[in-house]
Amino acid sequence: MNRKVSFFNFSLNNILSKDQSLLDQARIRLLYYGFWIVGVAVFGLFISVYFQRQALLTITAGILLVSLLVLFKYLTYRANWKQISHAVLIIATIINLNNVFIAMQKVDIITVQVILLVILFSYYMIGQRWGLFYSLLNLVPVMVFLLISYKGNYSIALRPESVDQSTIIISIFANFILIIYIHSHFYGAFLNNIRELKENGEKQVELNAELELAIEKAEKSSRIKSEFLATMSHEIRTPLNAIIGMSNVMLMAKPRPDQVENLDVLKFSANNLMAIVNDVLDFNKIEAGKVIFEKTRFNLVEVVENICGSEKIKAEQKGLEFMVKIDPLLNEKTLIGDPTRLGQILFNLVSNAIKFTQAGNIWIKASFHESQGNNITVNFVVKDTGIGIDQRNLESIFEPFTQESITTTRQYGGTGMGLAIVKRLLELQGLQMYVTSKVGRGSEFSFSMDFPVAAAIDDADDKNTLLNYAESFENLRMLIAEDNPVNVLLMKKLLSKWRIKPVIANNGQHVIELAKESDFDIILMDLQMPVMNGFDAAMEIRRLQDPRKALTPIIALTAAALYDIRAQVLKAGMNDYVSKPFKPEELLEKIQNLVAAVH
Known part of the structure; x- marks a missing residue:
């Protein structure tokens, strides 16, 4: 009713x-x-x-x-x-x-x-x-x-x-009236019901059509967003690659102490800008559920110290006391996991702690929590004496593009994506972030993470082997596909440190022509080039009749960092990829591994 x-x-x-x-x-x-x-x-x-x-x-x-x-x-x-x-x-x-x-x-x-x-x-x-x-x-x-x-x-x-007859007539007449009324009434009801079903069916067809159109628009919007991110990623990361790369080259040239300080500031600022770009791209990956966590060997102490080393400068500039405490037991262990994602989590937490603390202390702690078989549990804590967070806003601070208030955003700046990325990265690994905070007293963020322990290998020997191999690269025949003159200059300067004299191609078609004419040990392939892109060029090389030329190792050098870039690279027949701006040692190691595998 x-x-x-x-x-x-x-x-x-x-x-x-x-x-x-x-x-x-x-x-x-x-x-x-x-x-x-x-x-x-x-x-x-x-x-x-x-x-x-x-x-x-x-x-x-x-x-x-x-x-x-x-x-x-x-x-x-x-x-x-x-x-x-x-x-x-x-x-x-x-x-x-x-x-x-x-x-x-x-x-x-x-x-x-x-x-x-x-x-x-x-x-x-x-x-x-x-x-x-x-x-x-x-x-x-x-x-x-x-x-x-x-x-x-x-x-x-x-x-x-x-x-009497009158009573019979009244009864018969009333009964017939009722029979006719029931039939007539329900016949009309059934017709109305059928009409309503038909109308609902037509509306459902219209709604389905609208839904299909909405899905098509959403897919188109998602595709446009991905294309936009790919373009912006390439356009922003390309000059950053040159800035960070040239900083690395100049630092490798044994500059004076005053020059080292200036170069460190330059590199630090470029890396900060890169971190913002990566936040946007990483959040896109996370929302798409396409994040793949690596399982590589790393030293946890080095990861924490590298993060804290870069952030300590910012803390000292604000007059903050920056304290790092790492369990000595962790220094003796080589762990297996994703140091990049772990570093990203710690970087965002430490960066936030420094940003929202005007006076006092910043504490970073990594402690050995427990051991189960070949796995260990490490507890991470980032604590500050900053502005703190109201209890009512503890959930909202983990939402993307969100800070505690508009006043906070205006006063302290930032994109509001750091904690959202931290939370999503932990959730994708089945982990949880714990927060305790008091307004005006500070905040504490903590989480625990399990790591398998790798067999002990002398890292010094590894580095020496890599260095020795780099010294023998002077006979390496390398073809580089790159259309950006600044990046060409950067690559030449960087590779000269390893005694490599590369051949340069400025587009994909040029790469194919050079690959047909000469034998190369490895090809570094940019993906976005005029005339022919890197994907098509790689596929053409794989179709060459000469097996040696067709099997030449190819490393994609890309400023794009979308979640499906690896799949696209491998589908095109390339062996691996390195994102710009890249770490010289990362590129060197991949070159070493691919060339060694062929020879």
Whole structure:
């Protein structure tokens, strides 16, 4: 019902509701108007049999009239059409069998009409199962009565009553009216129901079309976003590659102490800018669920010290006391995991601690927590004496592009993505970040991470081997595909430190021509070039007839850092890739591994 109705309600509109189906509304209407029709007919019968002094029929008509009034009142108060339908059928069955076996002691046209009404009403109102039950409940006893009467064996003490022709006419007329009304009413209801289903079907088709269009727009939007990020990534990272790369080259040239300081500042600022770019790209990867965690050997102490070493400068510039405490047991272990992602988590936490602390201390702690077999658990804590966080905002600070307040954003700056990335990276590894904070007192962020312990290998020997191999690169035949003059200059300067004299191609087509003419030990392939891109060039090289040329190792050098770049590179037939700006030692190691594998 639309609302709670009064006991004295008699309006149909008050007991109908939009929540009801068209069929249920039709059932309620049938009962409502049906009671009026039957009530008028029963009242007429009551008057007729009363003046004919038919006591039993008068009592029956009177009981029926009162029952109709009670059921009608119940309908307009509670509108429980199922209970009322059962009550109507039970009353009709009792009256029908009473007339056949007691009052009239015969089966006439009125009896047949009542049975038809019971069949129609029960099936339409309460369904097939109950319809069959009430139909048989009325039909079977009547058939039994007919069989008994046929043999002349039916006899009871009461004398059957008889009614005049006017009463019979009233009964037949009322029954026909009810039969026609029930058929007409439900036929209209079924038509409306079919019409509504058709309209709903048409609306569903329209909604499906709109949904498909929305999905297509969303996919297009996602594709445009990915293309935009790829373009922006390439355009921003390309000059950053030159800045960071030239800083590395100049630092490798043994500069004066004052020059080292200037170069460190330059490199530090460029790396900070790169961190912002990476945050945007990494968040895109994380949201797409495409982050792949590496499993490489690393020294945890070195990772923590490298992060803290770069951040310590910022802390000291603000006059903060910067304290790092690393469990001595961790220095003796080589772990297996993703040092890049771990470094990213720690960098964001430490950077945030420094940003939001104006005076006091910054603590970074890495402690050996427990050991299980060949795995160890390390607990990381980053604590500060900064502005703190209101308890009500502890959840919102982990949302992307969100800081505690607009005032915080204006005062301290930042993109608001750092903690969002930290939380997502931990969640993807099944880990949880714990935060405790008090406004004006500071905050503490902590998490625990499990690492397998690698077999001990002398890292000094590894570095010496890599260095020795680098010194033997002077005979390496290298082809570089790069169209950016600044990057070409950078690569030449960097490779000269390793005594490599590369051949330069300025587009993909040029690469193929040079690969056909000469033999190369390795190819460094830029991906976005004029005439022909790096992907197509790599595929063409793999189709060369000379097996030696076709199998030349190819490393993609790309300023794009989208989540599917690795899959695209490998699909094009390239062996590996290095993202710009790259670490010289990373490129050197990949060159060494690929060349060694071929030779």
